[in-house]
Amino acid sequence: MGDTPARAATSFSVTRLRLAGTGPSYLCSVTHMSTEIARPSTALRAAPFLGFAGFGAFWGVWGASLPLLRAQADVSDAEFGIALLFVAAGALPAMLLTGRLIDALGLRVAGVLLALLGVMGLVVSLTSATYAALCAGILLAGAGSGASDVAINTLAATVEKRTGRPIVARSHAAFSATVAVSSLGAGALTGLADSLLVNFAAAALVTVALGLAVIAATRSVPAQDAAVRKGQNVPTHAGHAPRWMPLLVIGAIGALAFASENAYQSWCAVLLTDGFAASSPLAAVAPAAFATTAALARFAAATITFRHPIVTLAGGGVIATTGGVLTAFAPTLPLALVGIVTAAAGTSILFPTLLSYGLRPIPDESRGRATSAISTVAYVGYLAGPAYFGLLADATGVQQAFLGIGALTAVLLATIPVLSALKRAADVRSPGETPYSIRTRPARTHRTPEP
Structure with a gap:
């Protein structure tokens, strides 16, 4: 049987200090040192799911409302x-x-940016009403979306490290599920009111x-752990700035995904x-099936994603490649849907x-910048x-092009x-390293009575 999370964390801390120590008295202090897991509150554990649900709600409505937006702007x-290119801009x-903003101001920034994104939709x-105003509005919405994306991913990675649970994968699953639900909701609202304003108001x-809700859950929690601010020893990657090359490599691989x-x-x-030659209603089944399957797969694979990331990447790559081949050569519509x-x-x-694996060894005080590096490079692929x-x-x-995917x-x-x-070169830590944030207490001093 493996160690419990608390025992694993204690073992890791002691080993690190012994390697760093230089004398018997130091090792003696380690023997008496006690450790405790910095477990976040229930509200903080829920915050990433709330953030990704809000992000998914916005994008589900956005996708379903694009025909109304085009009609209101009266453009070709x-x-x-x-x-729409201004989203990326x-x-x-x-x-x-x-x-950098999150690293400076803390995790509550995620909730602020998410709320601003909702306002940008309005x-x-x-x-x-005019083409210039349309482009300016989409530019602002894109900025709000990009900022919210990095913020909620940083939040999820931080909570994942502090809980030792697969928060990143499950949060992304919540996003996929909310996109599907909000798309259907926006479609229903369009049928009832046929109003762009009503959709984005909702x-x-x-x-x-x-x-x-995210602000309330994170208002007292900065991005970095309390141990870092107090100068205590924490089992994280040394230094205050992330090593950029491994992060950029992970981002480039993420761009392919x-x-x-x-x-x-x-x-x-x-x-x-x-x-x-499917009808439009039947064709709409394909993206709905894709989004639903994505949500279910992320939920189902969350634990193995967290514990065995390399195996998950290999398995996911094989399954995705197989799907591309099936789709490209499917002779019938049902088989194409299977692909x-x-x-x-x-x-x-x-x-x-990839995101969970890349951010796991990053210290709290620089996780925001690391998330920016990975996400920005990967977004180019998106x-x-x-x-x-x-x-x-x-x-x-069209069908043969799926071979290219x-x-x-x-x-x-x-x-x-x-x-x-990268892991062997120590640029990216082993995924087996404990993902807990540990606070240490000074050892008690035991004085020997003088003779």
Whole structure:
């Protein structure tokens, strides 16, 4: 049987101090040292799920409301496509800057940014009467989204480290589930009111409320652990700045995962209409099935993702690649759906696993910046995936282009040994290292009576 979390944490702390010590008296003090796990409150443990649920609520409404947004702005498809690029233009710089903000001000920033994102949706719905206003509103929404993305991922990684539970994977599962639910809700609201303002008002109500709940749960908790602020010894990576190269490598591998996942999400409905002459309602089943499978896979694989990240990445890569091949060669619509669902099960667990693995050894005081580095690089893949697929589809046809998406996950499989090499080089700590935050108490002094 393995150690309990508390026992494992104690063993780790003692071993570190013994290696660092230089004399018998130091080892004696270690023998009497007591340790305790810095367990977060119930509210803090719930905060990542609340944050990702709010983020998913916003994006579910956003995706379902794009036809209304285009109609209100009265723009062509080409103009609307260009306007949507401002999401990325706002998100990328915001993602780069947010990590430093969190490291300076603490985890409560996540709730503030999430609430602001809900307000940005209202701004878009109210000010998109002209093309310039549409682009400006989308730019602000993109900035709010990118900042919120980094903030809630930092929050999830911090709570994961302090609890020793697979919070990152489960939080991403909550996001996928909320996207699916809020998309359906926005569709129902559109049928009832046919109003962009009503849709984004509902999204703002949910997102702001959940943002305030995150603020309440984290208002007294900074990004770094109390032990770091007091100068105590904690079992984290030495130094105050993360090592950038391993983080950028993990972000680049994450870009492959995001590119394949977003390509499926964006093009699977087109496959059914163009490749199998499906009706629009039937074609809508594909992205819904993809999102539902992603949520279920993230929930189901959360524990193994946390305990065996390399194995999870290998398994997810194989499943995703298999899904790409099945989709590309499916002779019938049901088999194409099987391929899409298979790909969803594989691709959905890749980025959460990489993020959890990459952030696990990062100390609390620099986790925000580390999250910014990984997420920003990976987000480039998220943006490029649908465009990459479109180029392939133009050259080979929509169905055959899914082979190109399978090739991305095959390349990801080939990069897994790089992660192991980084670990061996001590740039990325072993995933077996205890994920707890430990506070140490000074040893009691036992005086020997003088003769």
